[in-house]
Amino acid sequence: MRAVITVIGKDMVGILAKVSTTCAEANANVIEVTQSVLQEFFCMVMLVDIAEMNCELGELNERMRNNVPGMTIHIMHEDIFNSMHRI
Amino acid sequence: MLNMSDIVETITMIQDENLDIRTITMGISLLDCCDSDIDRSCEKVYEKIYRCAKDLVKTGCDIEQKYGIPIINKRISVTPIAMLLGASGGDPLKYALTLDRVAKDVGVNFIGGFSALVHKGFSPGDKELIEAIPRALSETEFVCSSVNIGTSKAGINMDAVRTMGRIVREAAELTADRQCIGAAKLVVFCNAPEDNPFMAGAFHGPGEPDCVINVGVSGPGVVRAALAKAGDDLDLTQVADIIKKTAFKITRMGQLVGSEASKRLGVPFGIVDLSLAPTPAIGDSVAHILEEIGLDMCGAHGTTAALAMLNDAVKKGGVMASSNVGGLSGAFIPVSEDAGMIEAARSGVLTIEKLEAMTAVCSVGLDMIVIPGDTPAEIISAIIADEAAIGMVNFKTTAVRVIPAIGKNEGEELEFGGLLGQGPVMKINKTSPAKMIKRGGRIPAPLHSLKKYIGEG
Numbered sequence: 001m002r003a004v005i006t007v008i009g010k011d012m013v014g015i016l017a018k019v020s021t022t023c024a025e026a027n028a029n030v031i032e033v034t035q036s037v038l039q040e041f042f043c044m045v046m047l048v049d050i051a052e053m054n055c056e057l058g059e060l061n062e063r064m065r066n067n068v069p070g071m072t073i074h075i076m077h078e079d080i081f082n083s084m085h086r087i
Numbered sequence: 088m089l090n091m092s093d094i095v096e097t098i099t100m101i102q103d104e105n106l107d108i109r110t111i112t113m114g115i116s117l118l119d120c121c122d123s124d125i126d127r128s129c130e131k132v133y134e135k136i137y138r139c140a141k142d143l144v145k146t147g148c149d150i151e152q153k154y155g156i157p158i159i160n161k162r163i164s165v166t167p168i169a170m171l172l173g174a175s176g177g178d179p180l181k182y183a184l185t186l187d188r189v190a191k192d193v194g195v196n197f198i199g200g201f202s203a204l205v206h207k208g209f210s211p212g213d214k215e216l217i218e219a220i221p222r223a224l225s226e227t228e229f230v231c232s233s234v235n236i237g238t239s240k241a242g243i244n245m246d247a248v249r250t251m252g253r254i255v256r257e258a259a260e261l262t263a264d265r266q267c268i269g270a271a272k273l274v275v276f277c278n279a280p281e282d283n284p285f286m287a288g289a290f291h292g293p294g295e296p297d298c299v300i301n302v303g304v305s306g307p308g309v310v311r312a313a314l315a316k317a318g319d320d321l322d323l324t325q326v327a328d329i330i331k332k333t334a335f336k337i338t339r340m341g342q343l344v345g346s347e348a349s350k351r352l353g354v355p356f357g358i359v360d361l362s363l364a365p366t367p368a369i370g371d372s373v374a375h376i377l378e379e380i381g382l383d384m385c386g387a388h389g390t391t392a393a394l395a396m397l398n399d400a401v402k403k404g405g406v407m408a409s410s411n412v413g414g415l416s417g418a419f420i421p422v423s424e425d426a427g428m429i430e431a432a433r434s435g436v437l438t439i440e441k442l443e444a445m446t447a448v449c450s451v452g453l454d455m456i457v458i459p460g461d462t463p464a465e466i467i468s469a470i471i472a473d474e475a476a477i478g479m480v481n482f483k484t485t486a487v488r489v490i491p492a493i494g495k496n497e498g499e500e501l502e503f504g505g506l507l508g509q510g511p512v513m514k515i516n517k518t519s520p521a522k523m524i525k526r527g528g529r530i531p532a533p534l535h536s537l538k539k540y541i542g543e544g
Contacts, residue, residue, distance in 0.1 A: 083339045085097075
């Protein structure tokens with residue numbers, strides 16, 4: 001069971017740290033991170049293992065919003081991408 | 088491995104292009120709730136619906152969280168109530184109030200099935216139910232009603248057509264103080280599907296299983312955006328291909344959500360309805376897709392052709408994406424629910440006659456059209472008859488949901504709010520069809536032989 005976390009917003013210090021700390025607190029293991037900064041925009045896609053997570057995805061979403069304010073964050077189960085883009 | 092551009096595409100669809108699951112609809116059979124005592128029958132209806140659907144809304148919300156995709160409506164469709172009324176007798180309003188109460192208690196947005204199937208004739212309960220529709224829609228909040236008055240196999244029941252013209256008017260009159268909302272919750276069908284998840288026409292057909300989950304997807308905004316990105320140089324074959332690919336992706340999401348909901352609720356998964364269902368929100372309009380294809384405004388000559396292509400491409404793309412497709416499946420053209428249609432109707436480019444032609448190729452029919460408040464019942468009946476004839480001859484579902492704007496005339500508007508939107512009063516042809524409608528009887532089913540096919544001598 002894996003989920004995709006995407007973070008988009010104005011670049012600032014400590015975004016990656018805050019996101020990964022929140023994941024660690026929820027016992028979600030970070031598997032892969034891709035990030036880029038285009039002009040001043042920070043864009044990150046993170047793949048996390050949620051099999052052993054200690055809370056629901058909705059709860060993680062809520063915590064993420066509180067811990068990393070000012071960024072647009074989506075947390076979605078990977079199935080939605082697989083079913084949409086794979087036959 | 089997941090691809091970055093796929094991830095970004097999905098998120099853009101949801102966030103910027105209004106992609107959503109329009110509805111998860113639970114179909115519930117009430118045939119085992121029949122009782123000769125109407126109060127006992129209502130009690131059983133309440134218990135069964137509550138038992139089946141108590142977790143529906145929560146499950147919908149959980150799935151929303153898991154996949155990050157909005158699920159706009161959670162709804163219930165039930166066995167046509169006329170079938171229960173036939174056995175129980177009594178005041179049909181009791182059923183309507185029971186449905187309304189249980190819908191409120193389980194938290195769904197709508198409950199459909201205050202319905203009767205009378206395409207060949209009336210059986211016990213049908214007439215009583217139909218007569219009670221205006222009161223039922225005026226005294227309840229969540230109940231939706233539909234009546235099937237024709238099929239390609241049985242022909243058109245013109246006695247029912249005559250009655251329904253009057254019933255539509257009464258439904259509007261009784262709710263004149265609430266934007267005539269009663270008529271917006273009433274659909275008159277020809278060839279009604281038994282597994283349609285969309286309101287107001289959803290009911291749970293007698294051929295369906297005991298309890299089932301059906302899903303309706305949406306996404307006109309996604310299709311429009313895909314066409315806009317592709318540019319103006321593509322020919323129509325390529326345009327159709329883009330629509331197919333987009334419909335495929337949208338439907339896959341419906342399939343995923345439907346199977347997840349069915350698993351969580353322990354209820355079999357019925358169908359995905361591959362529909363492009365617009366909302367009044369900017370960027371979520373079927374008319375704007377047609378305009379993106381190349382019409383200055385929806386309603387121009389060429390609209391029917393563009394819509395025919397759109398409708399067909401949506402089905403072709405969607406069919407491969409889902410294990411079971413059903414319901415209405417195609418492009419909806421509800422005027423008041425579509426920002427582009429509202430605009431086109433206001434400016435007079437989109438007329439009711441053009442809409443009628445469009446219904447020969449779209450997925451349903453004359454939908455959410457506001458007509459002058461002084462339109463006589465026989466003209467509404469004649470509109471229903473014309474629309475049913477298109478459905479009957481072309482083997483497709485057609486429907487009429489017109490709203491007589493009581494006390495209003497051309498140039499004025501009705502405001503329903505929410506997904507039902509707002510619509511200008513459209514001009515209609517006032518020439519009287521009264522004599523024909525008064526005749527009643529049945530229009531016989533059309534002959535399916537002796538057709539002229541291509542290549543035939």
